[in-house]
Amino acid sequence: xxxxxxxxxxxxxxxxxxxxxxxxxxxxxxxxxxxxxxxxxxxxxxxxxxxxxxxxxxxxxxxxxxxxxxxxxxxxxxxxxxxxxxxxxxxxxxxxxxxxxxxxxxxxxxxxxxxxxxxxxxxxxxxxxxxxxxxxxxxxxxxxxxxxxxxxxxxxxxxxxxxxxxxxxxxxxxxxxxxxxxxxxxxxxxxxxxxxxxxxxxxxxxxxxxxxxxxxxxxxxxxxxxxxxxxxxxxxxxxxxxxxxxxxxxxxxxxxxxxxxxxxxxxxxxx
Numbered sequence: 594x595x596x597x598x599x600x601x602x603x604x605x606x607x608x609x610x611x612x613x614x615x616x617x618x619x620x621x622x623x624x625x626x627x628x629x630x631x632x633x634x635x636x637x638x639x640x641x642x643x644x645x646x647x648x649x650x651x652x653x654x655x656x657x658x659x660x661x662x663x664x665x666x667x668x669x670x671x672x673x674x675x676x677x678x679x680x681x682x683x684x685x686x687x688x689x690x691x692x693x694x695x696x697x698x699x700x701x702x703x704x705x706x707x708x709x710x711x712x713x714x715x716x717x718x719x720x721x722x723x724x725x726x727x728x729x730x731x732x733x734x735x736x737x738x739x740x741x742x743x744x745x746x747x748x749x750x751x752x753x754x755x756x757x758x759x760x761x762x763x764x765x766x767x768x769x770x771x772x773x774x775x776x777x778x779x780x781x782x783x784x785x786x787x788x789x790x791x792x793x794x795x796x797x798x799x800x801x802x803x804x805x806x807x808x809x810x811x812x813x814x815x816x817x818x819x820x821x822x823x824x825x826x827x828x829x830x831x832x833x834x835x836x837x838x839x840x841x842x843x844x845x846x847x848x849x850x851x852x853x854x855x856x857x858x859x860x861x862x863x864x
Contacts, residue, residue, distance in 0.1 A: 598688045598783065603821045607739065607772045609788030611690070614827045616781035621679040622731055628674060629704065629731065629847045657702040658854075664721040666701055666854035675702060681849065685727050690783045691853055694723035699851035707735070707796070707846040715740045715766055715795035722852040724789040730776045733846035734831060736802055736810065736820070737782055738770035740793045766793060773810060773818045775835065777828050778846075799843070806838035 601611040617625075659669040675681045685691060686698040701722075715738070718726060728737075743765045771792065776782055784794065803811045808823030826832040834841050 598690050601783075603772070603774075605772060605821050607788060607792075609784060609786040610739070610772060610774065611688075611783040611785070612774055612776075612822050612825070613688070613781045613783070614777055614825065615779050616684070616729060617679050617681075617779050619779065622779050624678065625674060625731055625849075626847065629706070657704065658700050661701060661721050661854055664854075665856040665858050666721075668700070668857050668859050671702075681729070681851070685781075685851060688727075688783065690725055690727065690785065691723075694725060694853040695855045696853050696857075699727065699853050700857065701852050701854045703850045705848045705850060707733075707843075707848070709733075709843045709845065710798060710800045712796035712798040715793035717793055718789070718852065721854055721856075723855055725783065725785045725853070726789065727781055727783045727851040728776070729781045729849040729851070730778055731847040731849070732778055733844040734778065734802075734828075734841060735776050735796055735843060735846055737774045737776050738795055738797065738818075739772040739784075739788060740766050740768075740795065741771050741791075742793070743767050768814050769816060770812070770818055773812075773820055774822050775820045775826060775831070777826060777831060801840050801842045803840045804835050804838050806836065808835055 598611050598613075601613050602608070603610055603612065657669075657675075658671050659667045661667075671682065676683075681702075682698050691698050712735075772788075774782060797813050799813070804820075805811060805817060808820045809817045810820055812818045820835060823832075823835045826835060831841060833839075
């Protein structure tokens with residue numbers, strides 16, 4: 594992995610994830626949130642009808658490089674918030690995380706809206722994308738979990754989740770995360786390599802996150818899981834709770850999910 598991103602890797606047995614705090618500034622976050630929560634217009638100045646409800650949350654599927662149909666991106670112009678202020682694409686290109694992807698930068702960005710209590714089941718991103726994804730968080734913290742599929746020879750008592758893998762085969766998932774990360778507002782989490790291709794990621798549906806101290810989170814399984822980046826959390830209030838114990842309440846959160854679609858086709862526009 595290029596040097597620009599290496600300092601942000603986790604000191605963990607599971608490799609392939611990089612956490613960058615303060616990836617955007619507070620001013621840039623305010624700018625993006627204002628577009629996301631405007632009463633009449635959505636982010637990128639897109640009409641509200643371009644929002645679509647998916648998996649118990651809203652996604653903005655247009656004005657983000659285009660739509661992906663049959664593993665092909667129907668290319669559209671990127672909105673200004675990705676290319677001028679803040680120039681998200683150039684900043685991600687500078688990490689060199691996408692250096693080996695077909696276009697060497699993201700060409701498709703989805704805005705997700707999470708109300709308090711909303712999350713997303715463990716899932717893979719699918720075959721349309723090169724195996725690297727950057728997720729930028731706005732507005733609120735959340736906990737990002739990575740999971741493994743159970744080997745076919747194993748029967749796990751806590752395997753309460755089942756999902757189709759990237760090949761469409763139904764497989765059971767170990768409900769205990771292999772890696773858990775607290776995403777601060779304005780941060781970026783970049784997932785690559787085996788962690789992208791062989792694991793799943795998800796966000797628990799909960800209104801709050803309870804910590805018992807020293808980075809340990811009380812997980813939905815009833816077990817305690819360690820937050821891998823707890824010692825590097827920059828927000829003093831969040832760090833105090835994670836270090837000494839307590840509860841963090843989730844608020845409205847938006848995320849920008851940035852990926853590179855290998856197959857691209859120019860969208861046909863009727864004037």
